[in-house]
Amino acid sequence: MRAVGAALAAAAVSAVLLAVAAWRRARPVREVLFFPSRPCCIEALLAEAAEPGAPVRPCPCPLPSGDTALSRLVRRLLSARRSLDLCVFAFSCPQLARTVQVLHHRGVRVRLVTDAQYMGMHGSQIGRLRHAGIQVRHDQHSGYMHHKFAIVDRRMLITGSLNWTTQAIQSNRENVLVVEDAEYVKAFQDEFERIWEEYNPANYKFFPKGSK
């Protein structure tokens, strides 16, 4: 009788734990990240994402690899399985460029929209990403393409004040919201598709020298 009671109790505990785990998985992501972030090493995160399950060699760099606003942002991005739509004004952070490249190599469809003026500035990662085969489109007008958002798997919105620069990550007061909410995601996905189409190179206008 005692053994049956213990088995029943164990089964009940397991059921509760499973239910809690399922609820946690199903609960939409809601997170706010504030910057500046402590500098940190994300090599272990990138290695695990590039080759899941492979033994991770310790990184020789002196930076800690703990939990920071940057490592949390990278984790959210690396959760992409099918698509990553990026709309980023300034993109010069090598760590985030490597994150995007890992996703691209893993077969995630990456589309990147950026600002024409900033794109050519010193330190911009856009050339490197294009070289890696990632699709990039940019504006062709005088106003800035000033958005700073990412959409993961058409499901999770990552948006805020943060440009993807090392200066912004390490030195500025910045915010990033992570929102898994169909209504907000749809609004931003629609905006992304509008911009992606508008910035299609087939629509570029060329003005010959001397024309007005």
Add this chain to the structure above:
Amino acid sequence: MRAVGAALAAAAVSAVLLAVAAWRRARPVREVLFFPSRPCCIEALLAEAAEPGAPVRPCPCPLPSGDTALSRLVRRLLSARRSLDLCVFAFSCPQLARTVQVLHHRGVRVRLVTDAQYMGMHGSQIGRLRHAGIQVRHDQHSGYMHHKFAIVDRRMLITGSLNWTTQAIQSNRENVLVVEDAEYVKAFQDEFERIWEEYNPANYKFFPKGSK
């Protein structure tokens, strides 16, 4: 009998309409605004907010006063009754400065945090707002205070990529989220209080010339 039936039907319709109105009032605000916004006149909104119920004189300016991203943003701000906490990197839009002044004159407690480098630039509205008696604090370090958010009545968060400049409003691709959600609002309110305290002039450090 017929009259009783009609009266009952009318009462039922009224009850439904009242219930819908109550539900709408109770439903948390969720809005996404995209910019650029068409230029628009907000004089009628400001006049109504400054003196509710007073007859609004038509504005002689040629701009339309219709529904735009800017007018929606202004309406959300003008809904403040007790407090407006602002954390804005670049603030040079005269229309938004007037909006904040109207709230200040109406007795709303306005606190404004901004960036030291941008504050002194041509067109900045910070001097005007300080002159009007609004409390302003700014950073004292080399990184940027790059947030662009507002919290209305400690209840509604307005945040995104948009600096409060006419260029950003009229020419840039920008986003603003309006979120009435206790969890997100608390995170930003806590960040505001941290910054407000950190930027308290009593904590400023002064370095005599020649010191290192």
